Amino acid sequence: MEKVMGLASDNGVVIFSKSSCCMCYAVSMLFQGIGVKPVMYDIDQDPQGREMEKALMKLAGTTAGPVPAVFIGGKFMGSTNDIMSAHLSGQLLHMLKPYHSLS
Numbered sequence: 495m496e497k498v499m500g501l502a503s504d505n506g507v508v509i510f511s512k513s514s515c516c517m518c519y520a521v522s523m524l525f526q527g528i529g530v531k532p533v534m535y536d537i538d539q540d541p542q543g544r545e546m547e548k549a550l551m552k553l554a555g556t557t558a559g560p561v562p563a564v565f566i567g568g569k570f571m572g573s574t575n576d577i578m579s580a581h582l583s584g585q586l587l588h589m590l591k592p593y594h595s596l597s
Contacts, residue, residue, distance in 0.1 A: 495549040495552070495553070497542060497545075497546060497549075498510070498546050498549045498550060498553070499568075501533075501535055502565035502568050502570070503565075503568035505533040506530075506533075506566070506567060506592065506593040507525060507530055507531075507532040507533065507564075507565070507566050507567075507590065507593050508532060508533045508534075508535060508564070508565040509521060509522055509525075509532045509533070509534050509535070509562050509563070509564050509565075510535050510537055510546070510550055510560070510561055510562065510563040510564075510565075511534055511535065511536055511537070511561045511562050511563075512536060512537060512538040512559075512561050513536045513538055513539060514538070515559075515561050515562065517561075517562055517573075517574045518534075518561055518562040520574070521562045521564065521574055521577055522534060522562075524577070524578075524581060525590070528586070528587065528590055528594075529590075529594045530590045530593045530594060532564075537550075537561065547560055547561075550563045553570055554570075554572070554573060560573070561573070562574060562577075564576070564577050566589050566590065566593070567589075567592070571589070
């Protein structure tokens, strides 16, 4: 759990993913479309990935696959359904305002 929380708090927007996860890619593209480039962290490419996966499942309160796991400002925001719901309600744009690209 320490590694997950450390990585999440070191960056503004972090998505824990797996390299073969299409929903992880879709959430990443949503953020980029809004003007935010998230830090993507593929847990299947990390030697401690299995422990990270267990920590993410515990954090999410699920036994299903824990990715994508989205953190904004060091706070766990949820997975695909949570992010899409926040986007549709307009809350996601508000949460991401501090992280918009300055281009």
